[in-house]
Amino acid sequence: MKKSVIETLLSSLDNSLRWTGIPARVADEMADGPSVDRRQRPLRWTPIWPIAFSVALVMLSLLWPPALMSSMGVATWVMAPALGSGICAIAPAIYAFGPLGKSSLEDDERESALRKDSFLFCLGLLAVLNCLGQPLLMILAVFEHWEPAHSASVLGSVLMLNGTLFGSLPTLYASWKLSSLSKE
Amino acid sequence: MSLYNRISVFRAEQGISRRQLAEAVGVNNQTIGYLERGDYKPSLELAMKIARHFGVAVEVLFSFDRFESIAMTLKRAGEDE
Numbered sequence: 001m002k003k004s005v006i007e008t009l010l011s012s013l014d015n016s017l018r019w020t021g022i023p024a025r026v027a028d029e030m031a032d033g034p035s036v037d038r039r040q041r042p043l044r045w046t047p048i049w050p051i052a053f054s055v056a057l058v059m060l061s062l063l064w065p066p067a068l069m070s071s072m073g074v075a076t077w078v079m080a081p082a083l084g085s086g087i088c089a090i091a092p093a094i095y096a097f098g099p100l101g102k103s104s105l106e107d108d109e110r111e112s113a114l115r116k117d118s119f120l121f122c123l124g125l126l127a128v129l130n131c132l133g134q135p136l137l138m139i140l141a142v143f144e145h146w147e148p149a150h151s152a153s154v155l156g157s158v159l160m161l162n163g164t165l166f167g168s169l170p171t172l173y174a175s176w177k178l179s180s181l182s183k184e
Numbered sequence: 185m186s187l188y189n190r191i192s193v194f195r196a197e198q199g200i201s202r203r204q205l206a207e208a209v210g211v212n213n214q215t216i217g218y219l220e221r222g223d224y225k226p227s228l229e230l231a232m233k234i235a236r237h238f239g240v241a242v243e244v245l246f247s248f249d250r251f252e253s254i255a256m257t258l259k260r261a262g263e264d265e
Contacts, residue, residue: 108211110224179223 022096042175043098047168050087050094054157054164057083061157062140064150088160091167098171099178114177118170126165133158189246192220193254194238209233 017023095101100115107115137158141151195205202220206213209230218224219234226234226246235242252260 108215109227109230110215110218111212 041097041099041101042178043094043171044175047091047094047098047172047175050090050164050168051161051172053083053087054161057157058154058161061150061153064153085160088163088167091164094168095171099174100170114174115170117177118174121173122166122169125169126162129165130162185248186222187225187246187248188222188250189219190251191216191234191245194240194245195220198238205234205237208237 100118104112104115137154140146141154146154191205195202200208201213202216203213206216210233211230215224219226231242231246235245238245
């Protein structure tokens with residue numbers, strides 16, 4: 001009885017993974033003659049959503065506690081980490097289905113140049129944001145007398161923003177850099 | 185500096201698709217599309233591979249100056265004769 005429950009659970013997990021389409025895509029790309037062309041799929045708008053949510057989460061954590069002391073605010077604060085974690089989990093999927101999603105071993109010279117440019121842009125922007133943001137947050141923490149819990153929430157949300165930016169920004173940059181090609 | 189090319193002209197003349205040319209020179213067929221449109225400047229290696237595939241010198245395929253239109257070339261050739 002127990003075994004069948006476990007089997008059901010495992011098979012439903014398998015089914016949920018199949019639903020994403022990733023196993024089919026991997027099997028197709030490993031086949032001798034892939035059914036689909038290696039066309040890059042620009043995702044020009046999708047990566048903006050997780051970035052926007054992560055920025056909103058940072059803003060929300062900075063507004064602690066006045067904006068969050070109401071019952072509505074507390075509910076939002078409880079929901080925010082769950083929402084943020086979900087959004088961060090989307091970032092790898094965005095990367096996998098975007099123009100940089102395929103293995104870098106298959107890149108030709110244009111694709112590897114695009115990959116390099118995208119990550120340089122992303123890492124450059126992250127370096128600038130962190131170099132400016134970290135001292136600013138430290139100053140704010142000192143002068144605004146933040147509680148440890150407040151500091152921890154800001155730190156957590158900033159970490160989440162860093163992860164989301166690293167996961168989504170290269171795809172966003174590459175997608176906007178790629179203009180659409182007419183079919184022959 | 186812009187780099188102009190005549191890949192599409194040579195490709196049309198030889199009747200080969202982007203995919204065939206891409207396979208011959210070892211790149212993705214989208215790269216040939218971006219090259220033809222001038223959105224990507226090839227490396228020397230790729231430029232020479234494409235030129236070798238068409239059996240011409242690199243400067244016949246690529247130029248820093250805009251290429252003369254086929255109509256003008258034909259007109260000039262007619263006048264020379």
